[in-house]
Amino acid sequence: MKVWSLLTLNGLLGVPGAIAIGLWVLAFPMIWVDTQFTIIGDPLPFWLAISEETARSLLSTIATAAITTLGMVYSIMLVVFTLAAGNIAPRLLQRFSRDRVNQITAGLLGGTFLYALTVLRASGPDLRPEFSITLAFLLAAASVMQVIHFVHSVSRSVTIDAEVAKISEQLEDQINALLVKTGEGANELDEAGLGTRLLAQRSGYVTMLDEDALIRIAQKQDTSIAVRVAPGDFVLAGQTLAVAGFDEDSEDAAAAVHSAIVLQSYRGAVNDIRFSVSILLEIALRALSPGVNDSFTAVACADRIAAALVKPVSKGLRGDVRCDDNGVARLKVPGLSLEDLLNMALHPLRQASRSNILMLDHIGVVLNSLYAIAGSDAKELIVAHGKALIETARAGNPINSDLEFLRQRLDFEVEDRP
Structure with a gap:
């Protein structure tokens, strides 16, 4: 259903x-x-x-x-x-x-x-x-x-700006579902007793993982489930979707797990963070292409990506393990780290902006804004992106004053090596 x-x-x-x-x-x-x-x-x-x-x-x-x-x-x-x-x-x-x-x-x-x-x-x-x-x-x-x-x-x-804002709001909702929650218990899940492999019945993209349903299944069977695929992954028929601790003869439980891991022939954005990020990047990269040359659309995409990263940067992301209401570890899903999220969102924008000083400057503004609200771990990642930004700008052979302006634009120190 x-x-x-x-x-x-x-x-x-x-x-x-x-x-x-x-x-x-x-x-x-x-x-x-x-x-x-x-x-x-x-x-x-x-x-x-x-x-x-x-x-x-x-x-x-x-x-x-x-x-x-x-x-x-x-x-x-x-x-x-x-x-x-x-x-x-x-x-x-x-x-x-x-x-x-x-x-x-x-x-x-x-x-x-x-x-x-x-x-x-x-x-x-x-x-x-x-x-x-x-x-x-x-x-x-x-x-x-x-x-x-x-x-x-x-x-x-x-209207591009309106669509970018709507996509960003959806991305923000998806990312906020992965925020650290108060009172979460276990950080590890023992997979030693998970001997039942649940195989994909057909090939397709994983468009949704119903974590609540999977937790209820594991709780009902008094076991745990470890999912091997993430939303956005392309799964081949016969590939392992998950491993569980219930018996292979538990056909109802196996069917329920298959229903909770939705496979479709095309990618969708039900809870696929990578897909939503890819749409924003696709709009930005198309705007930065020589045929379109619309830097301000790319600037809008960068702003909206930054808006979706506010809470992960300031609060952190959840681990791989999900617990039931009693604090018992019931589910393990492939996690998405803050480093993965920042790399996924910022690297393509920076690489496509090598000769566009306007876009490079705005990426610096975005990094400053994120650095101002970031936790200690996130600040180290943002500093690394700032260093990459300066190196990318230098690779585009800008004049010295432009490069110096970009270096001074950053509110944090970066190791600048020619």
Whole structure:
């Protein structure tokens, strides 16, 4: 169920389809209400009074407009997808398909069409469903407001700075899940008794590790589980996903572990930190390329990466071991160290900026900001990145004044060797 809810329902199929079917099903109880409380011929308030001919015409108009607008909405989304793939980054298409505004707009328009069509079919000389028609009118009004909101949202979707900020917020949430938590117990997990190997049933990318579910499985079996793969890894069929302490005959437990380690044919960003960092780097590196030459977009990416690194730099990251509520070590997952995170995020930016003194200067600003809030261990890593920054700048053959300016830009001392 976790796989379906997070991967399938987050596209342009699950949520829009569920909304459309829900509104369609709503037509049947509304028609039943109209059959039980017929008010044809009675004096009606102005907001319910309507003739049979006008009712059918109104429902036909609503249904036609809804399905026409739905086609327009999908056309606009395809245009936005094309622009984003060409101008920002192709992997942003997954983000656009998971956008709730796009999903709700498509579902509301599709549901309004099916609802109006169903009520129209039930209308006739013997039944003029005033209550159902009133709800159809309200759905049409809601659809208009949602389309306006959709246009506003789409106009922001092709704005690079707005998309960079959204990706950064998602990355920040993913990284914050790895922060050191107060009261965490064990730092080690004894793998001596973990003899059952759980093998991948097919090849694919690890898009999610449901740590809570894995801890519950281990607690129920009174054992521990050591996961061998991390989100973003490509796993081959037959490769070891995890080792556990329960018996090989525990088919239910094994199936539950397989369900908690989600494999997909393509990479996703459910809790894949490396994937989210890669998207920001892809936008920045594309902006720094000679064909685009948009340094300020790369500056924005560097700022947002720094924002996502604030808490890891100041508080540190969790270890590899996860405990249950009683403090018993139940799960071991491949960890992501602060050094790995900084290297992953900063090295590509620095390497691509060798001849761009503006970008090198801003990376120095980012390092200063992180150094100001960093703990002792993180400061040593940041100093190492500062040293690499100076060496990279020198490799680009800048004039002496530029190199000296960059050296003075750093708020900390670095070992500067020609």
